[in-house]
Amino acid sequence: xxxxxxxxxxxxxxxxxxxxxxxxxxxxxxxxxxxxxxxxxxxxxxxxxxxxxxxxxxxxxxxxxxxxxxxxxxxxxxxxxxxxxxxxxxxxx
Ligand SMILES: [Zn+2]
Numbered sequence: 559x560x561x562x563x564x565x566x567x568x569x570x571x572x573x574x575x576x577x578x579x580x581x582x583x584x585x586x587x588x589x590x591x592x593x594x595x596x597x598x599x600x601x602x603x604x605x606x607x608x609x610x611x612x613x614x615x616x617x618x619x620x621x622x623x624x625x626x627x628x629x630x631x632x633x634x635x636x637x638x639x640x641x642x643x644x645x646x647x648x649x650x651x
Contacts, residue, residue, distance in 0.1 A: 567644050570627035571634050582622035589613035
């Protein structure tokens with residue numbers, strides 16, 4: 559059985575470190591949370607829906623492929639396939 563470790567899949571192209579951070583899950587959660595909270599008031603529902611749609615779009619957009627290295631603060635993008643493996647790892651843990 560092949561052992562997959564998400565953090566070892568993505569390396570910083572500049573310094574080679576694997577201490578990289580992907581902001582997409584956090585952005586998705588914040589947009590979702592704000593959207594759901596806004597739906598608690600009648601006036602907020604249209605805005606809430608807009609935020610929820612934004613959250614879904616952020617999950618599909620290429621922006622989610624962006625990583626930031628925590629060692630040298632270098633920002634870089636990974637291939638979609640690499641990101642999928644990375645997110646599979648996050649889900650499995
Ligand atoms: Zn780096």
